[in-house]
Amino acid sequence: MSINKSKYQELLTELDGKAILVAVSKTKSVEDILELYNLGQRDFGENYVQELTEKYEQLPKDIRWHFIGHLQSNKVKTIASFIHLIHGVDSFSLLKEIDKQAAKNNRVIDCLLQVHIAKEETKFGLDSNELGLILHSGELDQLKNIRITGLMGMASFTTNEALIRSEFNFLKDLYDANAQPPTPNFQLSILSMGMSSDYPIALSAGSTMVRIGSLLFGERNYHG
Numbered sequence: 001m002s003i004n005k006s007k008y009q010e011l012l013t014e015l016d017g018k019a020i021l022v023a024v025s026k027t028k029s030v031e032d033i034l035e036l037y038n039l040g041q042r043d044f045g046e047n048y049v050q051e052l053t054e055k056y057e058q059l060p061k062d063i064r065w066h067f068i069g070h071l072q073s074n075k076v077k078t079i080a081s082f083i084h085l086i087h088g089v090d091s092f093s094l095l096k097e098i099d100k101q102a103a104k105n106n107r108v109i110d111c112l113l114q115v116h117i118a119k120e121e122t123k124f125g126l127d128s129n130e131l132g133l134i135l136h137s138g139e140l141d142q143l144k145n146i147r148i149t150g151l152m153g154m155a156s157f158t159t160n161e162a163l164i165r166s167e168f169n170f171l172k173d174l175y176d177a178n179a180q181p182p183t184p185n186f187q188l189s190i191l192s193m194g195m196s197s198d199y200p201i202a203l204s205a206g207s208t209m210v211r212i213g214s215l216l217f218g219e220r221n222y223h224g
């Protein structure tokens with residue numbers, strides 16, 4: 001399987017610098033990733049720690065790796081030295097573990113809080129109450145080695161565009177409502193929403209970062 005170069009160029013034109021493209025390369029080979037890399041792509045997203053680590057070791061070091069899957073606390077240390085952005089943070093305890101491992105690596109790790117916006121039971125994420133509890137927890141200030149830079153969400157897997165749009169609008173409203181006041185480790189600038197099937201809706205709802213896999217790399221034939 002080879003990458004879709006014309007789709008890549010089309011996407012870049014469509015995004016027009018207003019949203020960052022994260023190329024979701026889970027299950028895809030290092031050769032496919034390099035093909036896109038050679039066209040200038042630097043942001044890549046992966047869902048599985050082991051797969052990400054193997055690819056990190058084999059690929060150029062100026063790639064910005066995004067972790068977009070569900071991260072288990074005991075796996076944080078594996079990626080803490082190099083991860084660029086962790087999209088799916090959905091608990092305070094995970095945030096604390098990321099802070100601890102970031103400190104051991106003398107760095108600050110940027111994180112997005114994942115909000116549950118889909119009407120489906122299966123998707124991970126915080127509800128708006130839980131989000132408020134994390135953002136207004138007095139403890140957040142003490143986590144000097146993380147920075148919350150935005151929110152992330154996944155819409156329902158459906159062909160109902162009105163439903164998808166309302167879910168993305170809900171996340172955008174939460175994002176706007178929580179934008180103030182920024183502190184050293186809380187500075188919202190990223191709204192990560194939109195995948196191959198729904199990114200145009202996400203962009204019109206205010207997405208600043210889209211995560212796109214199958215449109216670029218073709219359909220996946222195993223997990224994910």
Ligand SMILES: *Cc1c(COP(=O)(O)O)cnc(C)c1O
Pocket residue numbers: 024026047068069154194195196197211212213214215224
């Ligand atoms: C797999 C995945 C994507 C990309 O999905 P496509 O439909 O292939 O674009 C985006 N976000 C997350 C969280 C994913 O797991």
